[in-house]
Amino acid sequence: MVTAAHIDVQVLLVAAVSSGQGKTTVTAALARKLVRLGKRVRVFKCGPDFIDPMLLERASGAPVRSLDLWMVGPEQCRSQLAQAAAEADVILIEGVMGLYDGTPSSADLAREFGLPVMAVVDASAMAQTAGALVHGLRDYGPVEMAGVIANRVASSGHAAMVAAAMRDIPLFATLPRQGASLPERHLGLVVPDEVRNLDALLDQLADQLVFDEAAWASLRSTRIAIPPAPAEQPTPLAGKTIAIARDAAFMFLYPANLDMLRTLGATLHYFSPLADQPLPAGADAVYLPGGYPELHAEALSLAGTWQASMRAAHAAGLPIVAECGGMMALADTLADQSGTAWPMAGLLPGAVSMQPRLAGLGPQAIATEHGPLRGHTFHYSKLETSVEPASHSVKNPSGVQGEAQYRVGSLTASYFHAYFPSNPAATAALFLRSATA
Structure with missing residues (x-):
């Protein structure tokens, strides 16, 4: 039996219970951290967005494209993932809104391609309840929950309580409350060229991301099928x-x-x-x-x-x-x-x-x-x-x-x-x- 060609690569879909949990900040910090560890990192943004991809491109050093089952379509999503898998050690996909929000949702994308989910939790006003939140996120779909990154953690003791509440779900990393955050305006984050010392801020976020390397090493690879080569496209704009x-x-x-x-x-x-x-x-x-x-x-x-x-x-x-x-x-x-x-x-x-x-x-x-x-x-x-x-x-x-x-x-x-x-x-x-x- 002939099987389609494929590539195995580490992939994480970074999602949350809602907007405002810090998905973009965490994804940027994780991308910059992995790059500094010598990994080749590619990042995608789930759903339509212009500004977050600019920041994530700056954090990862590679172009950031959109993945969306409706706007982009499953086949183009698969093609983009396969191309990234051929060029990268790690693929990060920042979800949109909450994990199950939208039609299609980030969870739909995860299930379509068999992607493990990394939940970002704003732990600033909770401890043990974070466990209930993450288990609900996992089981509602369900989705495969690879682990958790707790954002806005107050102390190592706070992090320990969050970790214990996760039970069978590993706490991959924590990020403390930030004195300086990424500035925003009415359409979202301020574009990267307007942020003073942005690279220093991204490096600081990477430094502050307390990272469980053993948990990362245990993360399974995702098998990405390589789609057939697309048909040659007509060129009606040739010469224009x-x-x-x-x-x-x-x-x-x-x-x-x-x-x-x-x-x-x-x-x-x-x-x-x-x-x-x-x-x-x-x-x-x-x-x-x-x-x-x-x-x-x-x-x-x-x-x-x-x-x-x-x-x-x-x-x-x-x-x-x-x-x-x-x-x-x-x-x-x-x-x-x-x-x-x-x-x-x-x-x-x-x-x-x-x-x-x-x-x-x-x-x-x-x-x-x-x-x-x-x-x-x-x-x-x-x-x-x-x-x-x-x-x-x-x-x-x-x-x-x-x-x-x-x-x-x-x-x-x-x-x-x-x-x-x-x-x-x-x-x-x-x-x-x-x-x-």
């Missing part, structure tokens, strides 16, 4: 140059999206609206991803060269794809968090203002003539516009109407963040003039 905004205002980019554009044949050319750079000469299409334009509204408002080049590209009919923050910068005005309204590029009639609460969150898909294009939404701002939506995304799994998609000439704009590999043909169509005719 796509100008991509990339700076502190526009940095929410899935690495897989850039890979997909290259696979489709495109040449990518980056530019900075914040630096008032015009669109690169010879660009055939423009991609404005999300980010934090509201934090740089004044600078974008004064970027006359960039704005003029965007208006010229729009008038010339170049396809322009603007996601979330990219769309915000193309409205008539953008009000920052203080309420000051700043003039923007004006390709999409309307005004954007920040909201005190989340205005959109969760996985969504948008229908195209090539089938659904999957992705997600996550924003605190609101667009008021007289433009009628050309279509709407659909929320997963409810099927309820999601984000509006606007078409103004050659501009396609929405709060929806697309995951391009979920539908290569639909992605190519976005960046071709035929899609805007």
Whole structure:
């Protein structure tokens, strides 16, 4: 009997009972610790996210991709895991929200690929009860619980009580309460380039992670099947140059999206609206991803060269794809968090203002003539516009109407963040003039 090729590698899915337990901090500390022990480490993020992967990439020294059974799909997840297994000694996967939250959840991913779970527990306000919590996490699914990392532990005595409460589940590591934590803002953690002395902070976290090397040595390997080589992808964007905004205002980019554009044949050319750079000469299409334009509204408002080049590209009919923050910068005005309204590029009639609460969150898909294009939404701002939506995304799994998609000439704009590999043909169509005719 012929069996599929496989790779055996140590894998841990780092999960918790809820958000706020310290999954990202613990995963970053563990990644940095293992790297300093001479391990080759690859990290993934479960579910849609832009900011956590930036931090985890800094901690591990390797690119961080997304794993999600719905948005990415089981086969692409398997392919990414197999590629990482071929390059690494250890794979860490940071879960999303609580272990069983979402459809699909982190637990679903663990069961799909037979991954052991490492539970992060915020032990700051408990001791023995941590054992009940972790046993419940294990048995509810159930999942294979490899062990526990107790976060925000007060002392060695506190750690001993937590360890005793785990019974048959090993306590792999503890991390003390932090005097300095990773700073956050409305969309999550502050991006790594804005954190002063980030590498020193990561090294400090690694040093403070009290690590049971014997427990680590006992961790079983996970067998990752190597999928068949994918079929050769058509290249409808061959010969096309796509100008991509990339700076502190526009940095929410899935690495897989850039890979997909290259696979489709495109040449990518980056530019900075914040630096008032015009669109690169010879660009055939423009991609404005999300980010934090509201934090740089004044600078974008004064970027006359960039704005003029965007208006010229729009008038010339170049396809322009603007996601979330990219769309915000193309409205008539953008009000920052203080309420000051700043003039923007004006390709999409309307005004954007920040909201005190989340205005959109969760996985969504948008229908195209090539089938659904999957992705997600996550924003605190609101667009008021007289433009009628050309279509709407659909929320997963409810099927309820999601984000509006606007078409103004050659501009396609929405709060929806697309995951391009979920539908290569639909992605190519976005960046071709035929899609805007």
